[in-house]
Amino acid sequence: MSKIIEGLFYSESHEWVRTEGDTAVIGITDFAQKSMGNIVYVDMPEEDDEISQNEEFGAVESVKAASDLIAPVSGTVIEKNAALEDEPGLLNSDPYANWIIRVRFSDISETDALMDAAEYTEFLSRQA
Amino acid sequence: MKYYDKLIFELSKEDRNGFSLPENDWQETPENIPAVLRRAVPPDLPQVSEPDAVRHYVNLSNMNFGVDTGFYPLGSCTMKYNPKICEETAAHPGFSGLHPLQPASTVQGALRIYDELSRFLCSLTGMAAFTLNPFAGAHGELTGLMIMRSWHISRGDLKRTRIIVPDSAHGTNPASAAVCGLEVVQVRSTPQGIIDVEALKPLLDDRVAGIMMTNPNTLGLFETEIHEIEASVHAAGGLLYYDGANMNALLGKVRPGDMGFDIMHLNLHKTFSTPHGGGGPGSGPVGVAAHLKHLLPSPAVHCRGGFLTVEDQPEGAGRVSGFMGNFSVLLKAYTYILMLGKQNVRKVGPYAVLSANYIKESLKDCFRLPVPALCKHEFVFDGLSSGQENSVTTLDVAKRLLDYGFHAPTIYFPLLFHQSIMIEPTETESKETLDAFIDAMRSIAAEAATDPDILRSAPHATPVRRPDETLAATRPKLVE
Amino acid sequence: MLDRAGLDSLDGLYSDVPEDVLFKGEFDLPDAMTEMEVRRRFEEIASMNFPLKVFCGAGAYDHYSPAAIQTVISRSEFLTSYTPYQAEVSQGTLRYIFEFQTMMARLTGMDCANASMYDGPTSAAEAAMMMAACTKRKRRVLLSETLLPQVIETVGTYCRFHGIEITVIPHNDRTSDLQAAEAELEKGDAAGMVVPGINRYGIIEDLSGFADAVHRTGALLTVYSDPSSLAVVRCPGEWGADIACGDAQTLGLPLNFGGPYAGFLCCRQGFVRKLPGRIVGETVDADGKRAYVLTLQAREQHIRREKATSNICSNQSLMALYATVYLSLMGSEGLRRVNELSYGGAHYLYSRLLETGMFYKLNDKPFLKEFVLHSKIPPETLQKALLDAGFFAALSCGEDDLVSFCVTEKRTKEEMDGLVDVVNQIRHEVLR
CATH class of the missing domain: 3.40.640.10 (Type I PLP-dependent aspartate aminotransferase-like (Major domain))
Structure with a gap:
């Protein structure tokens, strides 16, 4: 069973979002890290880069797979998680504690398109 | 195979070398080059004697498996035996010393090989003309797609920027299309493993440049709906591209030109038996139908009143290589065709297909056969038919095969199945070799039930065992 | 083997292929050859090539290769x-x-x-x-x-x-x-x-x-x-x-x-x-x-x-x-020697060609083993004369009177003197 945390928003491409005022913290879900296997590299955008909802903003790579990161909300990158540069495996050990980027976002209504924990649980069960 | 743990740098000793060059007694030396243009510190290269270097590389070769070592049933790679006469002719000093820009009058022999080999390939494929310039299969695909785009552009049809690629295609197809600036539209396969024609038809609009097909496809299945696909794509104004990766199945029996393909590439290192060399050099000639001849890349060989010339193709797709391809590889393929001759070439496809069906039928009770049909030169199992309860994977089977002295098949491709094992025996293996392989596979299937640990920890008899790929990719060490 | 595959003939292996695309014609290929015949054929075709003393580069260089x-x-x-x-x-x-x-x-x-x-x-x-x-x-x-x-x-x-x-x-x-x-x-x-x-x-x-x-x-x-x-x-x-x-x-x-x-x-x-x-x-x-x-x-x-x-x-x-x-055999020292020999030879040929009076300099910028000169002899005449003497040299490079030469460590002083002799011969003919 994949771990799902209450209070986060989830996308169909398995990113999670935590909102803190006008800041959105973005990572990948437990389901995503499990299906990737050992993550060896995270391609992250730079500070001040713009990301747009539903568009690719980076990628995670395992030995034999690569998966694009799809932006769950639009905004400007405030910070990337530099710890992942040295230890991408942190995404495997705790994908919720180890966020990927922090974004300043403007349009809270974009989260309407995302799922809550219950909906994401339901979404995963339908995938199986 | 014996483990040998040196790098050439570790054999280095001050002031040793392995060359034989005259002393320099010229007046002018590179010291006269202005300092700003000179290298500050000499490059740190090994300093080894000839015997040390030769032994080092021979020791490295002892850790390698080649077709000359044993059976190499690597699906989609056509690891057939490479006749040694081809090596001899390719090394002929009358060719190896030729500069690529020598005047045509001094290289009529080389151009004749280029021209004759092109004609041989036309006859074998039913195409109208070939360029032998592309260096490899992927390079051929790219060149072929450039020709496809050039054709549409030359007719002022600028909307055609999409290419249809089946979901079973080699990854190279979509990658080549993307490099060529085409948008990839995937068409799905039917449960029987061939292109779903009903899914294809709605995709065919005026934005489609064409379709890339591998026939037989990566499941080793002949695309039986080829006539309908050909008619539909052509009716929509698109072209058909034939990926020659699996041409060995059809060689001597079916010609892509007769199936209506407009553009194709061949892999001489597969179908025409030039050695793979550990990944290259290959050769990926591209053939076209008559209406596309003028779009072949530069330079091209033309025959003008019995005299062969090298000319630019003013209307062509452009230049894709420094010179005229991997010429010595062409010599090997040319030799291979001469040795086969027009009669024996008819046996290549059928014998390769027979070998594949023989193995498939001999193992289908031990391995899961997702598409139980007549296959062509290769087929795909989806893992063991039992043993999953012991969580024995395709990787374990492949690694265990190495202990039995066989190279592993292609694994985890095609992506249509989770535990793909893709087996291609080729026509050059004897029945005894195929039987030995079948016995080994059956024995491994038995081990999966009785002694799964021996599979999960395999291989046991190789110089190294299951290198840590995660470590390699997380902390890349790419140079010494 | 056919039995195991459940077939009675090799043709059965292609029963899934539409009949009309099975190739029934004859391939336009030679009959099968033996190794001896292939060797003879290669000798024959190779004799249509003329290996030359290579004094050109332009992206392909005739360097020494250890045995x-x-x-x-x-x-x-x-x-x-x-x-x-x-x-x-x-x-x-x-x-x-x-x-x-x-x-x-x-x-x-x-x-x-x-x-x-x-x-x-x-x-x-x-x-x-x-x-x-x-x-x-x-x-x-x-x-x-x-x-x-x-x-x-x-x-x-x-x-x-x-x-x-x-x-x-x-x-x-x-x-x-x-x-x-x-x-x-x-x-x-x-x-x-x-x-x-x-x-x-x-x-x-x-x-x-x-x-x-x-x-x-x-x-x-x-x-x-x-x-x-x-x-x-x-x-x-x-x-x-x-x-x-x-x-x-x-x-x-x-x-x-x-x-x-x-x-x-x-x-x-x-x-x-x-x-x-x-x-x-x-x-x-x-x-x-x-x-x-x-x-x-x-x-x-x-x-x-x-x-x-x-x-x-x-x-x-x-x-x-x-x-x-x-690179293992040559090492840094061998590679330096290759460059010294090429540089020395190229500069020798450069001076000798200028001495003939049939060429003038492009400029005074430094070169290593390859150089370009303005030729006073029409390049085609020059190339043909050199070719007749067994030299591949004076490659045209883009503009009318520009010709390029390249000297690697494989070229000897005798070969270079021979090349210059050909130029001098043309000079005599031009002067006459």
Whole structure:
């Protein structure tokens, strides 16, 4: 069973979002890290880069797979998680504690398109 | 195979070398080059004697498996035996010393090989003309797609920027299309493993440049709906591209030109038996139908009143290589065709297909056969038919095969199945070799039930065992 | 075997193929030959070629090749193996590629290298696409006009289809023009620029200022080099390049009428995830032993499909082995000697040709082994006379009266004197 945390928003491409005022913290879900296997590299955008909802903003790579990161909300990158540069495996050990980027976002209504924990649980069960 | 743990740098000793060059007694030396243009510190290269270097590389070769070592049933790679006469002719000093820009009058022999080999390939494929310039299969695909785009552009049809690629295609197809600036539209396969024609038809609009097909496809299945696909794509104004990766199945029996393909590439290192060399050099000639001849890349060989010339193709797709391809590889393929001759070439496809069906039928009770049909030169199992309860994977089977002295098949491709094992025996293996392989596979299937640990920890008899790929990719060490 | 397959004839193997596409005609091929017949045929065809004393370069150079190389590359464990997917039975290939990567990185002064490309021109095309990917500016790449013409054309073809505009910066007195490049770079839409270390006229370029100029505008610099020359001339790393590419043919590979050669592509550490093609990395195996594997594969076509950094699948593995063994045998000292001999010979021929009065200088810029002169004799007359005497020399290079010569360590003083004699003979005829 994949771990799902209450209070986060989830996308169909398995990113999670935590909102803190006008800041959105973005990572990948437990389901995503499990299906990737050992993550060896995270391609992250730079500070001040713009990301747009539903568009690719980076990628995670395992030995034999690569998966694009799809932006769950639009905004400007405030910070990337530099710890992942040295230890991408942190995404495997705790994908919720180890966020990927922090974004300043403007349009809270974009989260309407995302799922809550219950909906994401339901979404995963339908995938199986 | 014996483990040998040196790098050439570790054999280095001050002031040793392995060359034989005259002393320099010229007046002018590179010291006269202005300092700003000179290298500050000499490059740190090994300093080894000839015997040390030769032994080092021979020791490295002892850790390698080649077709000359044993059976190499690597699906989609056509690891057939490479006749040694081809090596001899390719090394002929009358060719190896030729500069690529020598005047045509001094290289009529080389151009004749280029021209004759092109004609041989036309006859074998039913195409109208070939360029032998592309260096490899992927390079051929790219060149072929450039020709496809050039054709549409030359007719002022600028909307055609999409290419249809089946979901079973080699990854190279979509990658080549993307490099060529085409948008990839995937068409799905039917449960029987061939292109779903009903899914294809709605995709065919005026934005489609064409379709890339591998026939037989990566499941080793002949695309039986080829006539309908050909008619539909052509009716929509698109072209058909034939990926020659699996041409060995059809060689001597079916010609892509007769199936209506407009553009194709061949892999001489597969179908025409030039050695793979550990990944290259290959050769990926591209053939076209008559209406596309003028779009072949530069330079091209033309025959003008019995005299062969090298000319630019003013209307062509452009230049894709420094010179005229991997010429010595062409010599090997040319030799291979001469040795086969027009009669024996008819046996290549059928014998390769027979070998594949023989193995498939001999193992289908031990391995899961997702598409139980007549296959062509290769087929795909989806893992063991039992043993999953012991969580024995395709990787374990492949690694265990190495202990039995066989190279592993292609694994985890095609992506249509989770535990793909893709087996291609080729026509050059004897029945005894195929039987030995079948016995080994059956024995491994038995081990999966009785002694799964021996599979999960395999291989046991190789110089190294299951290198840590995660470590390699997380902390890349790419140079010494 | 047919029984096992449930068939009664070989024809049954193709029962799924529509009847009308089964080939029933006769192939337009010769009858099968024996090895002896094939040998005779090759002798016959080879006799239609005229091996010449090569005094031309232009992207393919006639360098000495130590005998031991042939022994190594003929090992069928190397020759008949595939791409090293199964690391356990491919440690030989993987190790020598790791050595190749190391040697190319050291020669070019870069941090890493891939396991080789097809040839020089395609390595430059990959470099151009890589600069676009690294800078996320898929707009424009600048090329110096002083690059070899086949490099400009090949990069042009790739970029035209890939959707990158190419701007060729005209030369300034036969070398790359920094000021003109700066003016283009300031527009801010260029992903980078490709310049040659030694250019199409044989001139060793002074690339001072290029790295700063491109980096100021957020673009990248690629230097196209002759790797043999890098034992003595300033290397791409020293010029501040981000990417180094070129043709490893000069590392002892036979001319072979144009191929197979081996391209190389090296870069700074920060760009390694955008480096196309195969890459070998070091790791440890299950027992803790040092081992080598293909790595960073997630960039590649078989995983990324249309999102791959390139469509490259193969590399020129066997030719990379050729170059690796060459560099092992030569070492830095041997490579320096090759350059000394080529430089000395080229400058001798240069002086002797000028003495004939039939040529005049292009300019006074420094060259290594290849040079271009203005010829007072019509190039066609000159080339024909040289050809008749067995010399491939005085290659036309673009403009009317420009001819190029190249001298490697294989050319002897006697050969050069013989070449000059031919020129003097023409002079006498002209004077008469």
